[in-house]
Amino acid sequence: MKTTIHVNGEARSLDLDPRTTLLDALREHLKLTGSKKGCDHGQCGACTVLVNGVRINSCLSLAVMHDGDAVTTIEGVGTPEHLHPIQTAFLTHDAYQCGYCTPGQICSTIGMLSELSAGAPSQETPPGAAPVLSDAEIRERMSGNICRCSAYPQIVAAIKDAAKVMA
Amino acid sequence: MRAFTYERAGDAKAAVKAAASTPGARFIAGGTNLLDLMKLEIETPAHLIDVSRLNMATIEATLDGGLRIGAATSNSTVAADPQVRARYPVLSQAIVAGGSPQLRNKASVGGNLLQRTRCAYFYDTSKPCNKRAPRTGCSALEGLNRNAAIFGATDHCIATHTSDMAVALTALGANVETLMPSGQSRTLPMLVLHRLPGETPEIETCLETGELITAVVLPPPPPGGQIYRKVRDRASYAGGLASVAVAGRQVALGMVAHKPWRASAVETALASGASPAEAIAVELEGASPLGRNDFKLPLVARLAAAAISEANGRGA
Incomplete structure (x- = not known):
């Protein structure tokens, strides 16, 4: 087709x-x-x-x-010469071990940050409130991306850093 | 995945006509549950009719003060809708309690209602399952049935309906609009849409062959507070063990039956002055746990009592 x-x-x-x-x-x-x-x-x-x-x-x-x-x-999203700020942050924070989940984590982060800036709800935020990028909010909103090496603390740190750069 | 033919429907009438006249046809919108099951050859449609691009993805106010949500609207869009968040917060909360963000971005409202159970034996094609392969038996009866139904189950099937969204819609007293192959539309209360298993658990709804869900219609919100609470084995992205949706004095329970369970005994007891704890105790008198899922009784008792109290503290 x-x-x-x-x-x-x-x-x-x-x-x-x-x-x-x-x-x-x-x-x-x-x-x-x-x-x-x-x-x-x-x-x-x-x-x-x-x-x-x-x-x-x-x-x-x-x-x-x-x-x-x-x-x-x-x-x-980016090239080795022109990394996206999220890619740079993942490198800086060593936000992976084997790297297999990383492309999905980075694409998911791009979508997540745009959902957050549009005020999309999550179970971390009551329906009437505006969401802020807390650790708990990142963990909840990124729960559809599993990292079997468990680089989660670094992934959270990278996302927080990248969001600041992109703001 | 078994081979199938594919067509993109031009409009809803053409879609239902094609579905009724093509053997083995199924509608596909988001596809997040259907494709998962097709990969496992649990679902083997011969023909897919794509309804994702039909004009069925709008959310609009109704004349009586309610809300009409098109069936192809994504779950994320419904959860984020300003009218839903302001007037039906229980629906927004229920949706974001289900699946992952990626799934909610893709999954449709109609598909969410028609998703299949997550019972382990429904997924295990090497085992008997009356729902997947009628009249082969129910492996869950003597098997891994920790998450089985406590209401309305039979020896033929003890699986649960796993949608969070549907529990909120049931508490809100929503109706489902459909289009039938004859071209007639009809309106079904959420309470009527899904069936209990009886002797034919493979038949999960009262929809006819080729009948398409076109919208979900919410009546004006009932007076009082709203809340959705869900308990599961991990904090996020996991199916529920039990859930409760409260909209004022209207209460529905999730993951306790083959369909979203409107807790009418709770509502009657509350109306006659019972406390939330007393009211849920009356509902649970009708429960039939199996041993491994006995824990659902105290779990539902505490969960529902807390949610009803909290919603009514918020409400009025």
Whole structure:
């Protein structure tokens, strides 16, 4: 099935079996292997990408359902020469060990910070209150991204630092 | 994943017509639960009808002072909606208690209502399960049933409905609007949408083949405070062991039955002057725990009593 997805600013046309997930389209068809396949069931968050600016699990989405959508993967976030502030913060704080979850953590952080600045609720914030970027708020809002090396304290520190730089 | 054909519906009428006339057809919107189950070949649709781009993702006030939420609206959008947060905070709270942010960004309102149980034997295709493979037996009866139902279960199925959102909608007395293959629409109270397992746990709702949920309609909020409380094995991103939604004097319990459980005995007792603790005790007289899930009785008793007290302290 013919599908065109705008990936990291570039229109990419594909002819896909409808079974192909967005994650497999990115990794196997477009060779963008930054997005990782961990659990392939929406439980680990390693496959997190931004679709039209919103973070989702790319493993639980069919590529053919994204015809015309704008997808941002870790490859579109920054380059070794021009790191995104969140990437710099993850390096500075050593916010990983094996690094497998890191692309998902970083894409998720981008989505999370934009949700937070839009005032989106979470269970850490009562429905009437404006959320602030506390440690507890970061942990709750990033709970869809698992780090099996358990670099969580460094990830929280990196996100707080990056948010200051990006403010 | 089994092979399937895919089409993007042009409008809701075309979608229900295609669903009724194509054997093995299923609707897909967010797909977060359906695709998970398709990968495990627990769901094996022959044809998917994409309804995610239909004009069903708006939230608008109704003439009677309620709110109409389009079925394709994402869970995150509903939770963040200013009208929902101001007038139906229990709904916002329930939604952000479920899944992860990534899942809530993708999952639709209609799909949330139709999500399948997380019973371990429903997921384990090597084991009997009446819900997954009718008339093969229920492995949970003698198995890992710590999270099983305490209300309305049968020997055929003791699984629970796991949606948080649906518990809040049940407490709020919401209605579900649908479009049937005939082109007629109808309105179903949340209480009627889901079924108890009986002898056919594979049939989870009263929806007909091809019938599409188009919206959820909230009546004006009842007087009084609102609150959603959920207990689970870890602080975030875990299915619940029990939950309670309170909207004034209206109370629903979650993860205790095959459907969101409107606690009508609690409501009757509260109306006749019982304390929250006395009222939930009356409801729990009708519970049938199995041993491993006995803990749900004191858990629900304390959870519901605390939530009802807190909501009514906030309310009025």
